[in-house]
Amino acid sequence: MIELSQKLMSEFAEGVILPPNDAKQFTYDIYGFSDTPCLFLARPTSTEEVSKLLKFCHAKAIPLVPQGGNTNVCRMAIPTGTTQAGILSLARMNRIEGLDVEAATVTVQAGCVIQTVQDAALDEGLLFAPDWGARGSATVGGAVSTNGGGLNVLRYGTTREQVLGLEVVLPDGRVWNGLRSLTKDNSGYDLKHLFIGAEGSLGVITRIVFRLHSAPTFHRSMMVALSDLTRLTDLMGLARRKAGRLLSAVELLPSLGMKMAFNRYPALKRPFETDAPWCVLIRLSDTGEVENTLLELFEEGLVHGIFTDGVLAQSVAQERNLWEIREQMMPHQYFPDREMLKWDVSVPVSRIANFISQADDLVRSNCPGAIPYAVSHLGDGNVHYSAFANPAEPGFAEMKQRTLQLIDELVWSFGGSVVAEHGVGSLFIDRIRGQKPGVEYELQQALKRLLDPANLMNPGKLISG
Amino acid sequence: MIELSQKLMSEFAEGVILPPNDAKQFTYDIYGFSDTPCLFLARPTSTEEVSKLLKFCHAKAIPLVPQGGNTNVCRMAIPTGTTQAGILSLARMNRIEGLDVEAATVTVQAGCVIQTVQDAALDEGLLFAPDWGARGSATVGGAVSTNGGGLNVLRYGTTREQVLGLEVVLPDGRVWNGLRSLTKDNSGYDLKHLFIGAEGSLGVITRIVFRLHSAPTFHRSMMVALSDLTRLTDLMGLARRKAGRLLSAVELLPSLGMKMAFNRYPALKRPFETDAPWCVLIRLSDTGEVENTLLELFEEGLVHGIFTDGVLAQSVAQERNLWEIREQMMPHQYFPDREMLKWDVSVPVSRIANFISQADDLVRSNCPGAIPYAVSHLGDGNVHYSAFANPAEPGFAEMKQRTLQLIDELVWSFGGSVVAEHGVGSLFIDRIRGQKPGVEYELQQALKRLLDPANLMNPGKLISG
Numbered sequence: 022m023i024e025l026s027q028k029l030m031s032e033f034a035e036g037v038i039l040p041p042n043d044a045k046q047f048t049y050d051i052y053g054f055s056d057t058p059c060l061f062l063a064r065p066t067s068t069e070e071v072s073k074l075l076k077f078c079h080a081k082a083i084p085l086v087p088q089g090g091n092t093n094v095c096r097m098a099i100p101t102g103t104t105q106a107g108i109l110s111l112a113r114m115n116r117i118e119g120l121d122v123e124a125a126t127v128t129v130q131a132g133c134v135i136q137t138v139q140d141a142a143l144d145e146g147l148l149f150a151p152d153w154g155a156r157g158s159a160t161v162g163g164a165v166s167t168n169g170g171g172l173n174v175l176r177y178g179t180t181r182e183q184v185l186g187l188e189v190v191l192p193d194g195r196v197w198n199g200l201r202s203l204t205k206d207n208s209g210y211d212l213k214h215l216f217i218g219a220e221g222s223l224g225v226i227t228r229i230v231f232r233l234h235s236a237p238t239f240h241r242s243m244m245v246a247l248s249d250l251t252r253l254t255d256l257m258g259l260a261r262r263k264a265g266r267l268l269s270a271v272e273l274l275p276s277l278g279m280k281m282a283f284n285r286y287p288a289l290k291r292p293f294e295t296d297a298p299w300c301v302l303i304r305l306s307d308t309g310e311v312e313n314t315l316l317e318l319f320e321e322g323l324v325h326g327i328f329t330d331g332v333l334a335q336s337v338a339q340e341r342n343l344w345e346i347r348e349q350m351m352p353h354q355y356f357p358d359r360e361m362l363k364w365d366v367s368v369p370v371s372r373i374a375n376f377i378s379q380a381d382d383l384v385r386s387n388c389p390g391a392i393p394y395a396v397s398h399l400g401d402g403n404v405h406y407s408a409f410a411n412p413a414e415p416g417f418a419e420m421k422q423r424t425l426q427l428i429d430e431l432v433w434s435f436g437g438s439v440v441a442e443h444g445v446g447s448l449f450i451d452r453i454r455g456q457k458p459g460v461e462y463e464l465q466q467a468l469k470r471l472l473d474p475a476n477l478m479n480p481g482k483l484i485s486g
Numbered sequence: 487m488i489e490l491s492q493k494l495m496s497e498f499a500e501g502v503i504l505p506p507n508d509a510k511q512f513t514y515d516i517y518g519f520s521d522t523p524c525l526f527l528a529r530p531t532s533t534e535e536v537s538k539l540l541k542f543c544h545a546k547a548i549p550l551v552p553q554g555g556n557t558n559v560c561r562m563a564i565p566t567g568t569t570q571a572g573i574l575s576l577a578r579m580n581r582i583e584g585l586d587v588e589a590a591t592v593t594v595q596a597g598c599v600i601q602t603v604q605d606a607a608l609d610e611g612l613l614f615a616p617d618w619g620a621r622g623s624a625t626v627g628g629a630v631s632t633n634g635g636g637l638n639v640l641r642y643g644t645t646r647e648q649v650l651g652l653e654v655v656l657p658d659g660r661v662w663n664g665l666r667s668l669t670k671d672n673s674g675y676d677l678k679h680l681f682i683g684a685e686g687s688l689g690v691i692t693r694i695v696f697r698l699h700s701a702p703t704f705h706r707s708m709m710v711a712l713s714d715l716t717r718l719t720d721l722m723g724l725a726r727r728k729a730g731r732l733l734s735a736v737e738l739l740p741s742l743g744m745k746m747a748f749n750r751y752p753a754l755k756r757p758f759e760t761d762a763p764w765c766v767l768i769r770l771s772d773t774g775e776v777e778n779t780l781l782e783l784f785e786e787g788l789v790h791g792i793f794t795d796g797v798l799a800q801s802v803a804q805e806r807n808l809w810e811i812r813e814q815m816m817p818h819q820y821f822p823d824r825e826m827l828k829w830d831v832s833v834p835v836s837r838i839a840n841f842i843s844q845a846d847d848l849v850r851s852n853c854p855g856a857i858p859y860a861v862s863h864l865g866d867g868n869v870h871y872s873a874f875a876n877p878a879e880p881g882f883a884e885m886k887q888r889t890l891q892l893i894d895e896l897v898w899s900f901g902g903s904v905v906a907e908h909g910v911g912s913l914f915i916d917r918i919r920g921q922k923p924g925v926e927y928e929l930q931q932a933l934k935r936l937l938d939p940a941n942l943m944n945p946g947k948l949i950s951g
Contacts, residue, residue, distance in 0.1 A: 123719040123836035124867075125726060146727055170670050180672065182647060197925045204866040205635050205644065205832040206903040207683055208910060208918050209949060210930050214679030218672055235730030254588040262611055265700030265773040266731055308730040309779055336865040367670040371588035401590075438671040443674060445673060453673050460662045465675050471936050484674060 025083070026061035033076065035071060038063055047108050050099050051092050051155075057100040059086070060107045063274055066114060068188060068196060068227045074109065075225065076194030084477045085109045089132060089163030092155035095446025097167070097220055102447065102481045108223060111162050117141055117226070124200045125233040131162025131226050138231070147233040150177035162226050168218035170442030175400030176306070177234060179442070180217070186230035187213045192473040202230045204351045212352035215468065221479040222443055223472045237306035240269070241315050242343050245322060245331030247298030252327045253374040257399060259327065260303060263318040269306035273373070273397040275299060278350035286349050288293070290342050295330035301399070352394055352407055359392075359409040362421060364428055368437035370402045376435050378406065380428055385409045388424045403441045411417060429455065445483045454485075490548070502535060503528055515564050516557050522565040524551070525572045533653060533661060537875040539574065540690065541659030549942045550574045552686035554597060554628030557620035560911025562685050565910065567946045576627050576630065582606055583693070590698040591650060591667045596627025596691050599901060603696070612698040615642035627691050633683035633909030640865030641734045642699060643772070644907070645682070650676045651695035657688070667695045677841040680933065685909055686944040688937045702771035706780050707732070707808050709733060710728075710787060710796030711762030717792045720841040720857050722864060723769060724792065728783040733821045734771035737839070738862040740764060741814035751814050754809050760795035766864070767812055810931070817859055817872055824857075827886060829893055833902035835867045841900050842869065845893055849873045853889045859891035873906045894920065910948045919950075 024038040044062030049055045060083065065071045078085055086107035088098040100106045111132035116374040119129040122145045128456060129138055135149070135156045142149040151164045153171030163169070165187070169180040177183070186201040199213055216223055247256065253273070260268055276298045283289055303318070305311035315333060320329045334340035353361055366374045391410040408427070410421060429439050433456055440449050440456075454462065465484050469476075476486050491505040509527030514520045525548065530536045531832050538774045543550055549571035553563040576597035583593040588612045591917060594603055600614070600621045604792065609616040616629045618636030628634070630652070634645045642648070651666040664678055681688055712721065718738070725733055741763045748754055768783070770776035780798060787793045799805035818826055832842045846858040856875040871893070875886060894904050898921055905921075930949050934941075941951050 041695060121834065121836050124722050124834045126834070143674050168672050168676075170672075172690050174669060178647070181676070182643070191925070197929065198923055199926060201901060201903075202834045203832045203901070203903055203906075205834075205868050205906040207633050207635075207907055208903050208905040208914075208921055209683075209926075210933055211633075211646070211683055212681055212686075212926060212929055214676055218674075218676055223675075235726050237730065258588050260600075261700050263773065265702065266775075308728065308732075313772055319513055367668045369586065369591070369667045370588045370669075371586050416810075436666060436668070438668055438673050440673040441668075441670040442672055449673075456673055460656070461664060461677060462662050464662065464677055466938055468675055471932055 022146060029061055029063070029077070033070065033073070037065055046098050046106060047091070047110060048087060050092060050096055054096065056096070057102065057105070059100050062108045062110060064110045064113045068190065071190045072194045072196050073111070075190050075192060078107065079193045079475070082475055082477065083107060084480050086330065086479050087111065087166070087225050089160030089166070090134065090155065090158040093161045093163065093167065093446060095166070095444050095448040097444055097446030098163070098484055100194065102474065105481050107481065111160060111227070114227060119473060121202070122147070124202060126230055127233055128200065128228065128230050129161050130228055132160050135159050135164060137163060142233050143236055147235050148236040149231065149233055150183050151180045161229055161231070165217055165229055166219060166221050167227055167444045170261055170403065175271065175398065176266070181214070182211060184217055184229060185229045185232050187216055187226055188228035189216050189224045190227050192475070192478050200228060200230050204224070206324055220483040222469060222483045223478060225478070235267070235308055237308055239309060239311050240304055240306045240340065241311050241334060242302060242304040242340055243315055243319055243331055243333040244292045244300055244302050244343050244346070245319070245328035246293065246295045247299040247301055248329045250299055250374045250378060254371050254398070255322055255327050256301060256322065257324065257370060257480060259322055259325070260318060263321065264305050264314050267302070267305040267307050267311055267314055268400060270302065270304040271399040272302040272347055273395070273399050274302060274347065274350065275395060277355070277392070277394060278352065278396060279346065281355055282346050282349040289346055289349060292332045292343060293330045293347070297329060302343060315344050324330055350396065356392070356409045360407045360412045360421070362424060364404070364406040364432070364439060365441045365443045366404050366406060366432045366437055366439050367402045367441035368404065368432065369437040370399065372396055373399060373402060373404060374434050375433070376437070377406070380406055380431055383427050383431060384424060387427060388420050389414060446479050450481065450483065450485055492543070494526055494528070497859065498535065498538070502530055509573060510557070512553060512575060513564050515561055516537060516559060519561065520564065521561070522567065522570070523568050523823065524565050527573045529575045529578045532574060533655065534691055534852055536574070536655045536692055537659045537661050540655050540657065543572065543660045543942060544940070546920050547940055547942065548572060549945050550695050551944050552576065552631070552690050554625030554631070555599065555620065556621040557624045558628065558632065558909060558911060560913040562909055562911030562947055563628070568944050569943065574694070576625060581693065585610065587612070589667060591664065591695055592698055593693065593695050594626050595693055597625050600624050600626060600629060608701060611701050612703040612773070614698055615648050616645045626694055626696070630682055630691055631684060631686050635866070635868065637735070640736065640863065641731070644828070646679070648696045649678060649682055649694060652679050652681055653693035654689040654691050655949050657940070657943050660876055662806060665693055665695050682687035685911065687934060687948045688943060700773055702734070702773055704774060704776050705769055705771045706776050706799060707767060707769040707805055708780055708784055708796055708798040709757045709765055709808050709811070710784070711758065711760045711793045712764040712766055712784065713791055715764055715839045715843060717862070719836050720790065721766060721787065721792050722835060724787060724790070725783060728771050728786065729779050732770040732776050732779055733768070733865060734852050735767065735769040736864040737767040737812055737865050738764060738860070739767060739812065739815065740860060741860060742859060743856070746820055747814040748813055754811055754814060757797045757808060758795045758812070758861045758876045762794060767808060788913070815861065821857070821874045823882040825877045826890060827873045827875055829869070829871040829904060830849065830906045831869050831871060831897045831902055831904050832867045832906035833869065833900040834895065835864065836866060837900050838839050838862055838867060841896070841902070842871070843872055845896055848892050849889060851891060854879060854884050912946050915946065915950055917946065
């Protein structure tokens with residue numbers, strides 16, 4: 022295998038190919054997990070080099086694992102299993118090629134870091150919507166390949182909805198230049214959607230045209246105590262009716278998380294004294310004032326008994342404090358001697374409350390002593406559901422497996438997905454089978470075979486052969 | 487062929503299958519054009535009947551042309567060419583199956599008329615975004631199959647962006663139930679995008695889950711005289727910066743169109759006396775007041791010399807009058823003895839002004855005596871470009887062909903599309919070839935072969951085999 026990397030080194034410019042020993046760090050994921058050594062690390066600097074590499078690997082049937090910022094949590098961007106593969110890092114293709122202010126579009130190389138694009142856009146009063154915690158290291162190519170969700174989905178949609186055009190190197194090394202920046206183009210099948218969210222399994226995304234948005238300059242939040250979880254749908258209806266497109270965040274916070282945050286971070290200010298089982302944090306954003314709309318929303322929610330208490334941020338400091346509460350909810354720190362079972366699921370927005378209460382019942386009856394926990398991006402139906410289970414309970418291993426399976430099935434019975442925004446990777450490749458009708462899985466497999474018949478692109482991720 | 491329809495009639499419930507003689511009207515398009523008789527007309531009332539029909543046709547290699555409201559202008563929904571086909575009308579699958587107010591989603595059968603869904607949504611304070619002139623007869627299945635554009639694209643995107651889930655009957659009769667209503671679901675290739683905009687060439691869409699939006703209740707428009715076409719990009723930048731997501735329409739109107747409208751419809755009120763070569767109609771919409779933002783936009787445009795004149799609607803009547811001007815611009819009535827060459831193109835938003843002036847030059851130098859004309863939905867880069875040519879000119883036929891070809895090439899040199907929102911159908915199937923790189927066309931053909939190897943679904947439309 023050293024021979025292979027040496028052969029490749031002789032084919033490419035200096036620094037493009039590294040041998041396995043110099044590439045070990047690239048085989049570890051964000052949690053420090055590593056499974057399989059790599060054959061080599063390729064760090065091309067242009068589409069032409071990516072194409073040349075894929076042609077080489079196609080001819081010799083060498084699998085490749087594309088990698089961006091390597092911040093994925095589903096073992097998507099590292100070699101896994103028994104297949105020996107090279108790693109293709111896009112990190113050196115990191116330039117913004119052009120920002121068209123009037124058209125509000127930007128053309129970017131795949132290895133560019135999300136925050137770099139955000140900053141460049143903001144300099145022009147524009148907003149690049151993909152945004153989540155790893156913004157400082159995750160790349161735009163990874164964002165597109167995983168259809169990243171994050172903080173702005175309610176207002177702007179997922180990463181998919183930001184993409185106007187793509188350049189993709191196909192598994193045989195041919196380059197498809199689909200770098201369009203058109204909103205309206207009904208001239209054939211919209212191929213870009215094949216590659217968005219494909220986790221690198223159908224080709225390598227090298228360049229992207231994104232749409233940008235007017236950056237809102239006014240933000241105002243409020244936190245309210247929900248009178249009862251069953252009033253969630255009333256709250257969402259009210260928020261949508263009163264605030265509509267001004268809504269930029271609607272976050273559901275559990276009492277346990279609030280308490281833990283105040284205990285651990287005494288600098289946080291309690292927004293109100295009422296100790297409600299559930300609180301909701303709502304933010305409106307716009308290019309003009311949003312205060313009056315927020316006030317109307319607040320008053321109407323009180324009048325209709327949806328909230329029992331609440332507070333509107335009156336200053337930037339108060340605004341920051343409300344969001345700090347949300348950010349300081351760190352469930353993995355709550356019970357160090359418990360095992361945290363975790364789900365990143367989505368269900369229809371109108372069924373969130375129902376889902377949480379049924380999931381809680383299910384956890385309590387199948388996992389004695391476990392403490393259920395949920396936070397939710399209410400606006401897009403995304404529930405980060407957890408249970409703090411006691412590994413000292415007799416029969417814990419079976420109990421855990423059963424609970425995982427039962428919650429998955431509950432999600433499906435709600436028409437939901439057990440893979441909401443983090444992707445499938447190699448971690449969920451088996452678990453996802455139960456979610457798809459046979460026809461759909463077969464169609465997916467047929468698409469994979471059509472584009473990558475030798476299964477060379479990120480094998481063992483997203484879809485089984 | 488009568489035998490075939492009789493055989494089918496015996497297989498299905500009464501009224502589902504009509505013989506060719508009773509189906510003639512379905513072979514005519516909206517312009518009264520008809521090319522090829524049909525083998526039969528099928529009018530199923532359920533997904534099961536559609537599936538049964540497709541299984542039958544698959545076994546016997548009988549092509550099918552799916553048809554919704556039959557309002558398409560590219561010969562997409564009628565049999566064309568030498569292939570004998572049955573017509574599959576979805577018109578009797580026209581029910582709204584469920585409207586989830588809290589989640590702001592609606593599940594609809596494909597044959598439901600657009601306006602029916604709009605009205606049902608509006609009853610709940612919600613907006614169904616697909617909207618264009620044919621709203622009273624075009625169906626939602628057709629809207630999805632053509633990725634319909636229309637009046638709301640700037641604010642809400644095309645029909646594609648309204649679709650959350652689909653049910654599709656595949657060419658072999660298998661049913662794919664992808665009727666999800668999730669915003670976040672990263673569990674595999676997003677198959678729905680294959681069928682959206684596929685013009686029925688990969689399967690038959692039978693049911694759809696759409697997202698709905700909060701219906702804006704405040705609308706306010708202004709019309710301004712543009713100081714010069716080259717200031718268009720400044721105008722778009724200003725509008726985006728000041729009004730951002732409040733923008734619901736930005737329409738470019740030529741002097742000729744304005745004059746013709748005032749001459750023909752004396753009830754229309756002239757918004758101002760300035761006779762500018764180009765005017766722009768801008769509308770803001772929201773769930774709250776938009777007047778102040780519009781006023782700021784107006785004042786800043788004047789201060790920077792982007793407008794030379796303009797007026798803000800001060801009442802519902804004035805608002806209506808401004809839009810009436812736009813709607814009474816009917817270019818096909820302008821010069822009855824001229825031939826109107828027409829394009830429905832899109833170019834990047836920042837290049838619209840440049841495109842129009844180069845296209846005008848090209849028309850003037852290649853088509854002596856022709857009068858160029860353009861209106862544009864500025865916000866989404868869509869230009870309805872025309873030239874009123876004189877068919878009495880010597881060598882008119884060649885002149886016309888050359889002009890058509892040269893404008894197509896100009897569009898492509900701008901990174902644009904000659905098929906913006908109307909679709910390809912059979913009318914553009916050859917002309918579109920020049921727009922796509924070879925790799926892209928081959929990928930499209932491979933997808934068509936994968937899903938419809940016998941070429942039974944709407945043959946001769948969208949893509950050649």
